[in-house]
Amino acid sequence: MTQVELPDPVIRHPERPDVDLDALTRALRDRVQGEVRFDRGTRAAYSTDASNFRQVPLGVVVPHTPDDAVEALAVAREFGAPVLSRGGGTSLAGQCTNTAVVLDWSKYCTELESVDERARTCVVQPGIVLDELNRQLAGTGLRFGPEPATHMNCTLGGMIGNNSCGATAQRTGKVVDNIARLEVLLADGTRFWCGETTDEEYAELERHGDPRAAIYRQLRRLRDEYAEEIRRRFPDIPRRVSGYNLDSLLPEHHFDVAGLLIGSESTLVTVLRAELKLVPVLPERTLVVLGYRDIATAGDAVPAILPHEPVALEGVDHKLIRDQQIKDMNPQALAEMPEGRAFLMVQFAASTHEEADRQAQTMLDALQDTEHEADVAFLDDPAREHELWQVREAGLGATAHVPGKADTFEGWEDSAVAPERLGDYLRRLSELYQEFGYASDTGPSLYGHFGQGCVHTRIPFDLYTADGVATYRRFMERAADLVAEFGGSFSGEHGDGQSRGELLPKMFGDEIVTAFGRLKAIFDPDDRMNPGKIIAPYRLDENLRLGGDWAPADPQDLHFRFPDDGGSFAQAANRCVGVGRCRQHSTSGSDVMCPSYQVTHEEEHSTRGRARLLFEMLDGHGDSPVHDGWRSTEVRDALDLCLSCKGCKTDCPANVDMATYKAEFLSHHYEGRPWRRPRSDFTMGWLPAVAQIVGRLRAGKVVNALTHTPGLRRLATLAAGVEHREVPLFAGETLQQWFARRGTLADGARxxxxxxxxxxxxxxxxxxxxxxxxxxxxxxxxxxxxLNPLCCALTWISTGQLGAAKRILTRTVRELAPHLRNGGLVVGLEPSCTAVFRSDAYELFPGDQDVRRLRAQTVTLAELLTEHSPGYQPPRLDAKAIAQVHCHQHAIMGWDADEQLLEAAGVDAEHLDSGCCGLAGNFGFEKGHLDVSEACAERVLLPRVRDAAPDTAVLADGFSCRTQLHQLDSGGREGVHLAELLEFGLTKRDAR
Structure with a gap:
């Protein structure tokens, strides 16, 4: 056999590619069936992932099929352009940001192509989201095992690139343990399926003599040359994710080329398809929470628990709990925690409830009277278990931006050691925090997948100054030395990327790192696949998203005061940590955000994408693709499909408030040039003023006749610059006129x-x-x-007419001041207007005491009747209802009081997981928004309403929600307000 020579390692440092972007763009558009986007807005939206790093891409290709991606790589090869294959873009080590052509699989390449239930395998395209895959597999009784905390938005391609794990890896292992085969594409166009390879299969490959055979020969030579060093230097721990999986080539792992490529972070190949191994669903779960005096003591107990084979074994410390309490996250779940300052969450699963409980009890019996005995919360209620699991899954967002604490960052967020050494590692890591000044009672929390020795944390690195960045580097180097001393892995889940690529010699030694370089040269000798990550890496303090030279143009002439961000718009725009919770694909989630992404699947129309554009607009590095500051058309276009639903204010773990950012931006974008505003800003923004005139003149019937006569209606909508939708009917008599005529009838004992x-x-x-x-x-x-004409200024706020909004709101607050100063409550019926009093008004005027009173003393009808009316019993309704909770109520007031009140009234109410109805105030009437508005409603709301039984009430407190139900195809069903439902109960009661 001919002697196989191994290529020299790829060692050169990548430079910015010299590519003719115009010609590249034209060629891609000519030859690729998909979306080719090299515009400035798209490049800004993809400039960073969930890491500390930022690199503006050359452009983005969104392929329609895997074959489109093959052609895209062929074009890129001809132009010498590097390529980055990207999943959900949630990587924490910088592997999903690069100056390259980015392939985004997540919009179209989302197919579950086939399922073999007998073999327990399926074939998927790389863009399918994990939760969506498991939803489609539900009927088979099978699922894909690994489940990261980002399971609602991470793609299988991204999981393969990262060798993802999650809490369920305690039972099922890492992604590398759950892949049968991969279809891969090399930068030179070589394409093949790969997996485990027997000697017979290898011999057959040799006879072919094709490019795949040449690669396999080199891989075998590489394995043989480095086999003993691989066995010696690769940590024998459950969570070794750092480095390339050279161990998969060893004979004991059956020369598994697919296993080798998993976790290679798009630096070796592009994955086109994957054949996954599936595991049976264990339907019954029992969760035991154990409380310990500190996190290291909790770590000490892990080896005693592992023999009982839990399916998940997670650790959290009291700081994570405290951070969530500060941010009012998961309050009901936190109340279930046992005594202690650190906790192990031990989950058992089985085919029967009794078996899961038995396993849990056996573990508790074994721990009793040992040094690992703990305070216990034994939970077998699925609802409570889910809530407590949310405590753990919310870790990243909960620790990112905590009021009163310094911002925290990733970098050393997923190190791993052997579980039996976990307690000692946690002690040494805490000492390192102390040495570097990162530790305090408000310092970084420690949590993670303790059953496999993986520790998550976010550290308050100072990434804003040169000295702080230098200290960050020294810490990373010392932390790497510590993990190497423990025989652990720098990454136990999130990969190396740029954060840890530079440090790999400390873990593996120079010889193995040389082997990594040779492996890279076998697959990608020209260094075109995600260059600068893992091999020949950029420095860990290079390409920082912030950094000592970050100098954003932070505007000072703001309307909103951004009290939670120190009055800084730059800090507000920097809130996004990139976890992608806004990229929700499933229709079974409880999040409202982000409605426009849910129907477009466009990064630019996600909360994260918009936040990136706003960050780039401030041009903190001087090379942003977004220019013109407040005048930026790229930012305006990205914000155009923001429904201002405020869902992100609550659903985003970092509490990004895009509705407020949009209003602030629009105010400045059109400042001094009102003629550039869409006409709908005036017709919808000034609607309350028009409505007051119509009501005062009692001209409702005349206006209704004009706006509902077919020909005139079309002219009216054209003149108003709005979509051709039915104009809501004015009432013949306003509420204020009715109340003035009726007068006050009750004495009011309360x-x-x-x-x-x-x-x-x-x-x-x-x-x-x-x-x-x-x-x-x-x-x-x-x-x-x-009885005077007053307004909360909602429509002026949502259209960014903030100067007028502040004047109108100031007048309203002064009118209400005497009532507020006497301690009186204000009851809001319309959720969006109530939310202005509870949120927007304070953010516009945080120092105004009457505004503060308004915020504290404004209540919903349900809050008045539950929290402020002790002993009140609502009328019995004994009915069923489905509830479309207004997005502003979800975000600001919550629905707990409504749920409590309805239960007391005997209403079996289902809170729809429908998110925003799609009308969102003026959004659904604005030109060009009708398709998105209707698509939002069709995701869940309208189908569920059509399917509801005739005697089921459709509860919708929001005027927008009721209007959407009335105007779209809801099967003739109309929404009712909570007040109407309760009044119906009073009528029934009085009729008895």
């Missing part, structure tokens, strides 16, 4: 409340306000109402 006559209730749906008055009075309150 006191007096002010019912806020918002524009939508007052002029369009006064029957809702009338119902509320009756219900509130029945509860023992005296109702009062301002």
């Amino acid at each position: 006191g007096t409340v002010l019912l806020w006559p918002d524009t939508f209730t007052n002029t369009f749906h006064p029957h809702v306000g009338q119902a509320a008055v009756r219900v509130i009075e029945d509860a023992g309150w005296r109702v009062t109402m301002p």
Whole structure:
């Protein structure tokens, strides 16, 4: 046999590629069936992942099929352009950011192509999201085992590139343990399926003499030359993710080329398809939470628990719990925790509930009267278990931006050691924090997959100054020495990328790192696949998203004061940590954000994408593709499909508030040039003023006739610059006019409340306000109402007309001040207007005491009747309802009080996981938004309403939600307000 020579390692440092971008773009558009985007906005949106690093891509290709990606790589090869294959873009080590052509698989290449239930395998395209895959597999009783905390938005291609794990890896192992075969593409165009290779299969390959055979010969030579060093230097621990999987080539691992390529972070090949191994679903779960005095003691107990074979064994410390309490995350779950300052969450699973409970009890019996005995919370209620699991999965976001604490960052966020050495490692790591000044009672939390020795943390690195960055580097080097001393892995889950690529010689030694370089040269000798990551890496303090030279143009002439970000718009835009929770694909989640992404699957139309554009708009590095500051058309276009639903304010782990950022941006974007505004900004923004005039003149019938006559209706919508939708009908009498005529009828033993006559209730749906008055009075309150024309300024805020909004809101607050200063409550019926009083007003005027009172004393109807009316019993309804919770209520007020009140009234209410209805105030009426508006409603809301039984009430407190149901195909069903539902109960009661 001919002697095989191994190539020299790839060792050169990558430079910015010299590529004719115009010609490359034209060639891609001519030859690739897919979306080719080299515009400035797209490049900005893809400039970073969830890491500390930033590199602006050359452009983005969104292939329609795997074959389109093959052609895209062929074009890139002809132009000498590097390529980065990207999944969900949530990588924490910088492997998903590069000056390259980015392949984004997540929009179209999402097919589950085949399932073999007998073999327990399936074939998938790389863009399919893990939760969606497991949803489609549900009928088979099988699932893909590894499940990272980002399971709702991570793609299988990204998981393969990263060798992902998650909590379930305690049972199922890493991705490398769950792949049968991969179809891969090399930078030179070589394409083949690979997996384990027997000697017979290898001999057959040799006879072919094709490029694949040449690669396999070199791989075998590489294995033979380095086999003993691989066995000696590769840590024998469950969570070795750092480095390339050279151990997969060893005979004991059956020369598994697919296993070798897993975790290679797009630096060796592009994965086109994958054949996955599946595991049976264990339907019954039992969770035991063990409380210990500190996190290291909890780590000490892990070896005693492992013999009982839990399917997950997670650790969290009291700091993670405290951070979530500060941010009011998972409050019900946190109340379930046992005593202690550190906790192990031990989950057992079986085919029966009794078997899962038995396993848990056996473990507890074994721990009793030992040094590892703990305070115990034994949970076998699925709802409680899910809530507690949310505590652990929320770790990254919960620790990113905590009020009163320094920002924390990744970098050393997933180191791993042998589980039996975990306690000692945690002690030494804590000492290292102390030495570098990172430790304090408010310092970094420690948590992670303790059953496999993997430790997660975010550290308050100072990445804003040169000295801070230098200290970060010294810490990383010392931490790497510590893990190497423990025989561990720098990465136990998130990969090396740029964060740890430079440090690999400390873990593996120079000889193995040389072997890594030779492996890279076998697959990618020209260094075109994700250059600068793992091999010949950029320095860990290079290409930082922040860094000592970050100098953003932080605007000072702001309307919103951003009190949670120190008054800084730059810090607000920097809130996004890139975990991609906004990239929700499933229709079974409880998140509202991000409606436009849910229907477009466009990065630019996710909360994360918009945050990236705003960050780039501030041009902190001087090379941003987004220019013109507040005048940026790229940012305007990205924000155009933001529904201002405020879902991200609550659902985003970092509490990014894109609705507020959008309003601030639009205000400055059109400042001094109102003629550039869309006409709908004026017609929808000034709607409350028009409505007040119509109501005062009692001209509703005339306006209704004009706007609902077919020909005139079309002219009216054209003139207003809005979509051709039905214009809501004005009421013949406003709520204020009805109340002035009716007067106050109840004495109010409980006191007096002010019912806020918002524009939508007052002029369009006064029957809702009338119902509320009756219900509130029945509860023992005296109702009062301002009769002057007032407004919360919601529509001016949402259209970014903030100067007018502040004037209008100031007038309203002064009018309400006497009632507020007497301690009176304000009851809001329209959730969006109530949210202005509870949130926006404070963020515009954080120092105004009357605004602070308004924020504290504004309540929803349900909050009034549950929290402020002790002993109140609502009328019995004994009915069923489905509830479309308004997105602003979800984000600001929550629905807990409503749920409690409905339960007390005997209403079996299902809270729909439908997110935003899609109308979102003015959004669904604005030109060019109708398709997105309808698509949002069709995801869950409309199908669920159509399928509901005729006697099921459709509860929708939001005027927008009721309007959307009325105007779209809802099967003739109309939404009702909570006040109307309760009034119906009063009518039934009084009729008895």
